[in-house]
Amino acid sequence: MKKVILGFSGGIDSFYTAYLLKEQRFKVFPVYFKVLPDISTEKAEESASILGLGLTVIDLSDEFRKKVINHFIEYYKKGLTPNPCAICNKDIKLKYLYELSKELKADFISTGHYAKVSYFDKWKKNLILRGKDKRKEQSYFLSLVEKFVFQKLLLPLGNFTKEEVVLRAQELGFPFESESQDICFIEGHYVNFLEKFIKPKPGVFVLIDGTPVGKHKGYYKYTVGQRRGLGISYTKPLYVISIDAKRNRVIVGEKKEIQKDIIYVKNINWHLDYEVVKKFDTIQVQIRYRSKPVEVEKIDYLKNGIFCVKLAAKVDAPAPGQVCAFYSNELLLGGGEITTEGEGIWKEVL
Incomplete structure (x- = not known):
């Protein structure tokens, strides 16, 4: 029986993910990453117990504060718009699941993201695809995750809608309300949180x-x-x-004046080599979660890790600091950070 380390919050998505993995005859090890020092694990423990699973709790609150919360605060201090969920997936959730899988000699890792993993013979690797539920799908938040992580990743919810998951989890006895919180470490408006630090x-x-x-x-x-x-x-x-x-x-x-057909993106995490990406017939970008993808006419590498992206149509308000994800239709190609740093470099190149 193959082992899988599951990132387990105790919410409805991770609950049903655990159920699906058990149904597929995996030996499931749910792990709760405690990212806030005072948060209770009672809900996650109860949720796991319904499925007959014991929960492992790992305290990552120090790492989360340094890499996610501090990043969030510093970006706002600089006048930038951060994306804490994408940073958390890259630097906390998927990173530590992968490290833990090596330590425990587990075959796979898993999360409750609404996205798909598929193996491509052409490139001999796993890549990410958009999930079935177009309103909920979360591939965008995986764009910064390093590609080697995908080789061990299972995403069982990619073929479900949120409504299907809620209904089926409740039929299994999931005892809590389905809840959603935009930023896990903030209750209320983000401005009230920032005023503690700025x-x-x-x-x-x-x-x-x-x-x-x-x-x-x-x-x-x-x-x-x-x-x-x-x-x-x-x-x-x-x-x-x-x-x-x-x-x-x-x-x-x-x-x-907020509409742009040229954006600059830095530190792009390509899931395929850039030389391969350049040969795709069609590429789109998504400049925020749930925004409509826009066709790319041309991508030019400038320097210092910055790309100039020419779009086929203007987009509203690309925000420096936000994630720009690259797709070829359903296939996620990678992602980077929107920046204004390329404006001066582009003039130099011209």
Whole structure:
């Protein structure tokens, strides 16, 4: 009987994942990664016990604070928009599941992500595909994970919708409500969390030409593309175009000024060699979770790990710091971080 180490939160997704793995005759070892020091493991223990499984709890709260929470805070301090779930998958969840599988000599690792793993003879490796449930599918959050991890990864929920999982898990006796929380370490609004670490400092809203059009109460309270809640009286609707943390300014402008058909992406984690990716007939990018994929016309490598991506259509408000995932239809090709650093380099190249 082959062994699989399952990342187990005790929620409905990991519960049904464990059930499916047992049905497939795997020996399942559910592991709860404790990422917050004061969090209770009671729910996860009860959830595992319903399936006749013992739960292993591993405290990763220090690592989580250093690699995910601190990253989240520092990015907002810099005026960037972080993606903590993608960072957690790369640096915590999938990383430690993989390390644990080596330590325990387990054949596979697994999570409750709504995505698929498939082996491709052409490249002799496992790669990630979009999940069946287009509203819930989570391949985007796996784009930063290193490709060698996929060679041991099982994703049983990839062929299910969320509704199917909820219904079947409840039929099995899952005792809790299906719940969803955007950021696991934040209760309430993220701004309230950030104010524990960033002192609010009033500044100004300015147009692209530097014209002041109002005052803000702290640049970290705003995100690129935001329209509501600016409190600016102007002749036309204004949107956040960018955030200048060093000068404590929020740059605003009209809708057309947040729309881009060129984006810059750095530190791309390609799941296939870039030389292979360049030969794909069709490539799309997804600039945020649940955003519509957009066709790519051209990708140019600049330097310092930065790529210039020319799009076939404009996208609204690509936010520096966010993840840009690359696809070829259903196949996930990798992902990197949206940046403005390429603008100066592109001018040098030209």
